[in-house]
Amino acid sequence: MSQEIAAELAKIVADPARVLTAPAVLDRLSHDFYWYSPILRPQLVDKRGEVAVQPVSVEEILAILRYAGEHEIPVTTRGAGTGNYGQCVPLHGGIVLDLSLMDRLEEITPDGVAVCQPGLRLGALETEARAQGWELRMYPSTLVKASIGGFLGGGSGGIGSVAHGGLRDFDTVRAFEVVTMEDPPRVVLHEGAAVHEILHAWGTNGILTRIWFALTPAVQWTQATIAFDSFDAAFTFAESIAVGSEWTKRLVTVFEWPIPSFFTPVKQVMREGKALVLVMIATEQLEALRAVAQSAGGEVAFAGAYDGPRTQPLLSDYTWNHTTLWAMKADPEWTYLQCGFSPSDCREQFRKLRERFGTDFLFHIEFMKNGEGVVIPGAIPVVRFSTPERLQEMIDTCREIGVFVANPHVNYLEDGGRFRPDNVQLRAKQKYDPRGLLNPGKMISFRRETPEVEIAQ
Ligand SMILES: Cc1cc2nc3c(=O)[nH]c(=O)nc-3n(C[C@H](O)[C@H](O)[C@H](O)COP(=O)(O)OP(=O)(O)OC[C@H]3O[C@@H](n4cnc5c(N)ncnc54)[C@H](O)[C@@H]3O)c2cc1C
Numbered sequence: 001m002s003q004e005i006a007a008e009l010a011k012i013v014a015d016p017a018r019v020l021t022a023p024a025v026l027d028r029l030s031h032d033f034y035w036y037s038p039i040l041r042p043q044l045v046d047k048r049g050e051v052a053v054q055p056v057s058v059e060e061i062l063a064i065l066r067y068a069g070e071h072e073i074p075v076t077t078r079g080a081g082t083g084n085y086g087q088c089v090p091l092h093g094g095i096v097l098d099l100s101l102m103d104r105l106e107e108i109t110p111d112g113v114a115v116c117q118p119g120l121r122l123g124a125l126e127t128e129a130r131a132q133g134w135e136l137r138m139y140p141s142t143l144v145k146a147s148i149g150g151f152l153g154g155g156s157g158g159i160g161s162v163a164h165g166g167l168r169d170f171d172t173v174r175a176f177e178v179v180t181m182e183d184p185p186r187v188v189l190h191e192g193a194a195v196h197e198i199l200h201a202w203g204t205n206g207i208l209t210r211i212w213f214a215l216t217p218a219v220q221w222t223q224a225t226i227a228f229d230s231f232d233a234a235f236t237f238a239e240s241i242a243v244g245s246e247w248t249k250r251l252v253t254v255f256e257w258p259i260p261s262f263f264t265p266v267k268q269v270m271r272e273g274k275a276l277v278l279v280m281i282a283t284e285q286l287e288a289l290r291a292v293a294q295s296a297g298g299e300v301a302f303a304g305a306y307d308g309p310r311t312q313p314l315l316s317d318y319t320w321n322h323t324t325l326w327a328m329k330a331d332p333e334w335t336y337l338q339c340g341f342s343p344s345d346c347r348e349q350f351r352k353l354r355e356r357f358g359t360d361f362l363f364h365i366e367f368m369k370n371g372e373g374v375v376i377p378g379a380i381p382v383v384r385f386s387t388p389e390r391l392q393e394m395i396d397t398c399r400e401i402g403v404f405v406a407n408p409h410v411n412y413l414e415d416g417g418r419f420r421p422d423n424v425q426l427r428a429k430q431k432y433d434p435r436g437l438l439n440p441g442k443m444i445s446f447r448r449e450t451p452e453v454e455i456a457q
Pocket residue numbers: 032033076077078079080081082083084087088099118139140141142145146147148149150151152153154155156157158159201202203204206207208209320321322325439
């Protein structure tokens with residue numbers, strides 16, 4: 001079957017060299033960072049597509065989808081494959097649609113909107129935007145490698161979210177064109193609220209082919225770390241920077257010790273045994289930051305200019321979900337959760353979790369603005385994995401005490417914590433992919449034969 005698909009795809013794309021069947025290549029293009037999760041690892045290790053294809057135009061995508069639709073072949077879209085939950089791992093074989101060659105930045109409009117193809121790397125966009133006086137509002141810590149299509153398809157926010165919220169907020173995603181899996185496939189423009197039908201739907205209900213992404217004026221940033229004797233002191237200091245409107249910031253992170261000890265390449269930015277606050281702050285505010293840090297009992301351990309994605313050391317490489325990567329390098333028994341603490345009750349929530357799980361649950365806080373404009377202590381705690389039951393106990397306990405959890409140990413949208421309760425993504429799938437061929441198995445509430453669902457009240 002795979003030979004047959006490959007032969008047909010080779011007739012569709014202009015250059016047959018863009019149809020890939022070598023087992024090692026297929027294996028690589030069928031996987032992401034799913035192995036972060038000890039639960040997903042055994043479930044996904046053997047899954048792979050039968051053929052990969054690298055289109056270079058919307059016309060090629062339309063033709064590939066027309067062929068796949070006629071033969072009911074699953075299609076799983078891939079950006080750069082840096083997702084954490086096996087979002088781009090094909091569960092039912094078929095075609096891997098690798099969009100990495102569609103990476104053109106068309107323009108940055110005078111009012112700061114990047115118009116681009118989905119395979120454009122976020123690092124390349126940040127570099128070009130800064131050259132033109134703009135920068136990304138937010139980006140994942142995988143900035144250098146991740147694509148904008150994959151960020152919109154599978155990501156949520158990151159560095160910059162403390163000021164600009166997540167991808168779903170504040171009209172950052174202005175519009176996109178989407179190729180549907182209808183019979184026949186077509187290109188549909190989604191603007192304004194309609195972007196939420198496709199955003200963070202893991203490529204299950206359409207393929208983004210052209211994106212309008214709002215930027216923000218560039219700032220001269222300094223990256224700095226401040227060491228504190230205790231997590232409590234570090235958290236209180238970081239919170240004051242994160243919520244204080246007088247501070248121009250892009251990143252406010254807190255690590256309790258021993259998390260900084262995992263960051264072996266940058267020993268110079270930490271202090272042995274101490275909690276660490278990591279910030280990106282407007283360079284003009286560095287002296288003011290030093291003063292408040294000192295009066296809060298902190299020691300500025302490092303300060304250096306951020307000069308784009310190639311800055312060395314790039315401290316964002318230790319934040320957001322990169323923190324988990326360093327922890328796993330230090331000890332493979334570490335894994336993670338994705339949480340949102342209550343701004344008013346977080347200290348009590350920290351206390352309860354410490355009491356119940358001891359140092360099997362280490363605090364890593366990422367402050368972020370929510371859609372209502374409130375800065376909250378988001379978190380990607382580093383947690384010790386022993387059994388699935390113990391991990392579930394951690395999730396349940398969090399939820400019982402009012403801590404939001406987006407579970408990163410499941411491979412379908414609904415339990416991941418970011419599925420829209422108003423069902424717009426499911427309704428879009430029923431409309432644009434009625435045969436269920438796009439990334440099948442990842443939106444489990446979809447049934448091919450069920451009547452159209454109504455919007456939940
Ligand atoms: C170390 C590490 C740190 C990370 N930190 C963050 C973070 O700070 N914030 C964050 O949000 N995420 C983070 N992630 C997850 C991931 O890196 C980002 O979400 C990234 O933006 C995904 O981009 P990608 O190109 O690799 O997408 P992929 O992994 O290739 O795809 C992600 C999903 O989007 C779908 N998709 C890809 N392209 C399209 C398209 N054109 N149209 C429709 N669907 C599409 C895929 O099918 C898949 O379901 C991290 C991951 C790792 C490994």
